[in-house]
Amino acid sequence: MNASIESDVTVDVIGETCPIPLVEMRKAVMKAQKGQIIEVKGTHGASKKEIPMAVRSLGLELLNEETEDSGVWHIFIKK
């Protein structure tokens, strides 16, 4: 799965709840170099909607979002 986009950094927040997925995404973005791709994968429903909102307010690029049948979602962000 997700072979379509190769990420430089993966943030695994499976099982984590508010506000940790947002916080860990932000930390990864802070550490990443410009142009790098960050994959965030998690299970918290609200964060799946909120991370794209954060991506917009941070002025980053949302490359893709996918959700597996198991409920695990993957969000790809370009810094």
Place this chain on the structure above:
Amino acid sequence: MKKATIVVHSGDLDKLMSALIIGNGFLAMGGEVTLYFTFWGLQRLIRGKLSKAPLSKMNMLGLGAWLMKKKMKKAHVASAERLMSDFKALGGRIIACEMTMEVMGISKNRLDETLIDEYGAVGMYVNETMQSQLTLFI
């Protein structure tokens, strides 16, 4: 840059959690955040006391707080300690109110100074607030 200033007046665990969750969310979405600790909120800045706090409701001599921590752990909610460390890692600022430190009988040497960016009074709070789009009193 959007900015939030939150007054942490309460020393209750649930209210501190709210302040830290909102603060972290705001930082994560690209804003700047200042937490201004005053009155009972200052007790949470005493070394080792961040989460040694009562609940605002149904504390039942500490039993309620213990149960709440247990339930939060079960629901994978981050601890106050983790939220505080994330808050600092994302660049959140903490101001401790000097005037109320005196009123509450809390001296600087009891506070966890690694958390505190500045000591200030109402002028500093107002100055922060005037530059903020969001201000909350918790």
